[in-house]
Every structure is written in structure tokens, then in C-alpha cells.
Amino acid sequence: MADIHWDHEASLMRVTQVDTAADAFEEWIARGTLREMVARFLELSPAQQDGLLLRASGPDWTEEYDSDAIRELAERPEYTGVYGAYDTAEPGEDTEALREVDR
Structure with missing residues (x-):
């Protein structure tokens, strides 16, 4: 999962087993896009x-992700947009400077 193609086509589906894997x-x-389907999930x-x-x-x-792998995708910084600003912030630092500007 080194290079994630967030803007490529993706489908979210439910897989149910009938009797055997051949009958799934x-x-x-x-x-939608991979990013949209992770959000939908x-x-x-x-x-x-x-x-x-x-x-x-x-x-x-083609890549397939099960429920656990989708949750891992959702935690990636490329998806969340978080690159550690709050993780590396020292206590008492001016947090106003770290907040996103309302538009």
C-alpha cells in the first residue's frame, strides 16, 4: 500500500457467502473515487x-481492501490531511496558529 491512487475509480460492495467461495x-x-469510498465506509x-x-x-x-484494510487507509495522513502538527506540538504552544482557517 505504498502508493495509494486516491482519485481512481473504486466500488464499495458487500460480499456474502452462500455455501462456498464459488457461490459468493x-x-x-x-x-466513486477511492477517497470518496473510504469516506462512505x-x-x-x-x-x-x-x-x-x-x-x-x-x-x-486492481486493488481490493477488506474492512480492516479500509480502516488502515482511513488512518493514512494522505487521507486525513494530518501530518503530525498536533502530535509534535509542545504543551502550551499557541494552538490557534495550528487551527484551520474558516472559509
Whole structure:
């Protein structure tokens, strides 16, 4: 997961087992960019998140992420936009300078 293609096409789907892996059924939930589908996944309750699969693809590649891997994607700095400013802030530092400006 070194190079994540956040703006490529992705599908969020629920995979249910019927009897065997050959009888698995995929129910399409949503489609959009990988970034949008991670956000859509996070909007669901933990019970609804279980059993979901995220499939992202480009011209010559396809990646699949299960529920745990999607949660790992959501924690990545490229997704959250957080690069450690609050983690490295010293107590008593001016936190107003670290806040995002309202637009």
C-alpha cells in the first residue's frame, strides 16, 4: 500500500457467502473515487462495515481492501490531511496558529 491512487475509480460492495467461495454474492453499495469510498465506509456503523469490500482500479491494476484494510487507509495522513502538527506540538504552544482557517 505504498502508493495509494486516491482519485481512481473504486466500488464499495458487500460480499456474502452462500455455501462456498464459488457461490459468493457481491452486492454493490456505492461507486466513486477511492477517497470518496473510504469516506462512505466511515459513515457506516461498525456493524454495517463488517463484510464490506472496496475494489479500486486503474488502467493496469486492481486493488481490493477488506474492512480492516479500509480502516488502515482511513488512518493514512494522505487521507486525513494530518501530518503530525498536533502530535509534535509542545504543551502550551499557541494552538490557534495550528487551527484551520474558516472559509
